[in-house]
Amino acid sequence: MDTDTGGTAHLNSGRTASSLQAYQPSGPGGQETGALADIANRGDILNLVNTFYTRAFADSLIGPIFTEVVHMDLVRHMPIMADFWQTVLFKAGLYHRNALKIHFDIHALEPLTLDHFNRWLQLWTNTVDALFSGEKAEMAKVQAHLIAGSLHRRVTGRPASQYSTISMRPQEGQTSRENG
Numbered sequence: 563m564d565t566d567t568g569g570t571a572h573l574n575s576g577r578t579a580s581s582l583q584a585y586q587p588s589g590p591g592g593q594e595t596g597a598l599a600d601i602a603n604r605g606d607i608l609n610l611v612n613t614f615y616t617r618a619f620a621d622s623l624i625g626p627i628f629t630e631v632v633h634m635d636l637v638r639h640m641p642i643m644a645d646f647w648q649t650v651l652f653k654a655g656l657y658h659r660n661a662l663k664i665h666f667d668i669h670a671l672e673p674l675t676l677d678h679f680n681r682w683l684q685l686w687t688n689t690v691d692a693l694f695s696g697e698k699a700e701m702a703k704v705q706a707h708l709i710a711g712s713l714h715r716r717v718t719g720r721p722a723s724q725y726s727t728i729s730m731r732p733q734e735g736q737t738s739r740e741n742g
Contacts, residue, residue: 598693611647618685650705650709
């Protein structure tokens with residue numbers, strides 16, 4: 563597992579942009595067996611987030627953040643997370659909170675490290691793979707990696723974009739400050 567000590571991992575785009583563990587698609591349509599159904603509705607999303615958070619709460623690395631730092635009420639939290647993932651996967655427009663502020667607040671109480679984000683992604687990916695297979699299941703994993711990368715960069719004081727090092731060359735006669 564890469565850490566904040568300078569190691570990098572390739573994201574799905576193939577560009578070196580973050581130290582998060584790289585997302586590796588599990589093959590065409592997700593699970594190779596094809597025996598699992600895809601995420602199709604809110605019931606599926608509730609099953610996914612309930613299963614995931616049950617595992618996350620029990621995890622020795624990230625569980626204490628949920629149980630001891632933020633004292634999350636799992637029953638109250640599930641509809642909120644279902645709204646979030648239903649919005650991400652189906653453009654439902656149900657989630658209206660500021661996920662970044664929430665993670666900044668958590669980070670202020672307990673610094674969220676690269677290991678925390680990687681464990682969250684590992685648990686999320688394994689949970690998706692255990693329950694679902696298909697286009698929406700793959701989208702849930704890809705989006706989780708993109709969102710986690712952005713949140714990790716932001717809470718550690720870097721720009722949200724994984725491409726933040728891309729800049730324009732100053733036009734002749736301009737300094738870089740005048741150009742940006």
